[in-house]
Amino acid sequence: MTALDFQALAPHLTLTGGLMVVLLAVSFWRSHRTAFALTLLSLAAAFIALWPGLGAGPRAVTPLLMLDAYAAFFNGLFILIGAVTALLAHRYLEGRAGSQEEFHVLLLAATLGAMTLASAQHFAALLLGLEILSISLYAMVAYPEEDHPPLEAALKYLVLSGVGSTIMLFGMALIYHATGALGFAELAAFAATGDRADLWLSAGLVLFVIGIAFKLSLVPFHMWTPDVYQGAPAPVTAYLATVSKAAVFAVLLRFAVDAQLLDLSSGAQVSVAMLFAIIAVLSMVIGNVLALLQNSIKRLLAYSSIAHVGYLLIALLVLNALPGQPMAVETALVFLVGYLAMTLAAFAVVSELSSAADGERDQIEEYSGLFWRHPVLASVLTAALLSLAGIPLTAGFIAKFYLFAAGVDGELWGLLWAMVVGSAISIYYYLKIVFAMTVRGADAPAIPASFAGVATAAVLGVVVLAIGIYPTPLIGLASDIAQGLRLTP
Amino acid sequence: MTAVSVPIEHVLVLAAALFTIGLVGVLVRRNVIFLLMSLEIMMNACGLAFIAAGARWAEADGQIMYMLILALAAAEVAVGLGLVLQLQRRFDNLDIDAASELAG
16 A cells, blocks of 8 residues: 555544544543543544545545545545534433443444445445444444333344345345456446346345345335334434435445446346336335324434435436436435435434433424424424425425436436325425424423534534525535546446 | 365355345244344355355455455344343343334
8 A cells, every 4th residue: 555545545544543542542531521522523533634535536545445536525424424423412321321432432433334335346345334334333223221222223223234234245245156246347347248147146136236225224125214213312313314324325326336236237137227216116105105104203204214215216227327427426416415414403303302311202292382492493303304395495405306307317207206296295294293393382391402412403404404595516516526436328 | 186076056055045044034033142143144154155156266355255244243243142131131031022112
C-alpha cells in the first residue's frame, strides 16, 4: 500500500482509531459523558477526513475497496446519522442502571461496517462490512438487556438476519463457482463473455437477491422488521431504519452498476430484474396495507420503511431499463437522502419521548395532544410524516417526484401504478398520527426530552423542509456523483 | 497423485443438502440453542461451497472466504450465546415462542 492508499482510506482509519480510543478510555475510566464526547469527536474527525480521502481521487485500495465520491457521499451520511444516534442515545440511556459506555463503542463499530459496505467492490468486503454492521447492531438492539422486548427483538434479529446472510453467502459461493469471480469488475467481465445460462449461476443469483431482500426487509422476507423495530430501543431503531438499509442499498447499487447484476442473468432461466420488480410491487402494496393496521408508531414506521425501500427499487430497475445513463443513480441518491432525513426525524421524536428507564412510548394514543404538550417535537413529527406521505414542499415530495420521473423515462408502468396506489394508502395512516397529535389530551406523562435531543430533532425537521423547498444543491451533488461512476451501456 | 477425484458438482450438492438441513432446523426448532446450531450448519455449508468453488478455479480465494465465514460465525455465536444467557437468567426459558411478547 502506498501513502496515497492510506490517504484515500483516511475516514475509515480515523474512525477505527477513534473506536480504539473510546474502547480504551471506557475500560480505564467509566464515564458516560466522556465516552459520548469522545464518540462525537471521533465521528467529527472521520467526517473531516472525508476531504483528504477525496483528495486521493477515485482510488481502488486493494481489490476489495473502491474509494470514490460515491463512497465518500455515503460515508458522510453514515457519519452524520451516527452522530445523531449518539446524541439521541446519550439522553435515552441516561437514567438506566448499569453501564452505558459500551453502546458508543458498538455505534462506532456499526458505522465503520456501514462505511466499508459503501466502498465495497468485492464479495469479501461486502461480507465483512455487512457483518461488522449486523453484529454490532444485534448488541445495540439488546443493550437495555434488563427488559424483555429488546432481548426478544435482538434474538429475532440475530436469527433472521443470520439466515439472510447465509442465504446471500451461499448465493455468492454459487456465483463464484459459475464465474470464478469475486470482484464486481471481474463479474462484469464475465457478464460480457461468459456463459450466462449456467444453472449454478441462476441459482446463485436468486439466492443473492433473496439475501439482499432479507437485509433490506422487502416483502416476502420482511417478517422480522416490525418486531425488531418495536422491541429495539428507539435510537437504535432510528439507526436500523436508516444506516443499515442505506448501506445495503449502497452496495447493491454499486454491484448493479459495476457487475451489471441485472444483466448477468439475461439469457439465463431467471431474470433478476423480474425478481426485483415482483419484490418491489409486493413491498409497496403489502407494506402500505399492513401499516394501516398498526397502533404502534414504531411498527407503523417499520411497514412504511418496507414500502419506501420498495419505491427505491424502482431506481434500480430504471438502471436496467436505461443502461449507461447516470439518471438512475442520481434518482436513487436523491430518494435515499430524502428517505434518511424524514425517517431519522420521525424516529428522533419517538426517541425523545421515550427513555430506557421509563420504557418506550410508541402507542399512537400516547401522542394525542402532543401539539399542546411539546409543540417543537410535534411540529418535527408532523413535517416528517407529511414528508413520508409525499406532500409538496417536503423532502419526500422531491424524492417521490424524482423517482416517478425516472420511472416514466424507463417506462416501468406497473411499478409506477403500485407506487401511486401505495402512496395514496399511506396518506391515511400518516395523517392519522398528525390528527391524534392535535386532539387535546388529558393527563399525559412528562416528556423526558433533553435540549440537545430536541435541537437535533428540530434540525432534522428543518433539513426535511429545506430539501423540499430548495433541492438544487442536493440534486447537483447527486448528479456529480452519478457521473463519476463507471456506467457501461 | 490421486486416482479418483470427487466431481465439484457432488460437493456442491452436499453443501446444498447441509444448507437445507440447517434452514429446516431454523424453521422447525424452537429452542434457541438449536436455532443457533442450525445457523452454524448453514454457515458451514456456505464455507464448503466456497472451498469447492475455489478448488474448481484452483484459487485460494474460496478458502479465504471460508476463513472469513469462520470468523463471522464465531462472532455471531458469541453475541447469540450472550443473548441466550440473558434470556435464561431473566426469564428462565429458552423457547423462542414462549419468549414472544411482540405482536407478530
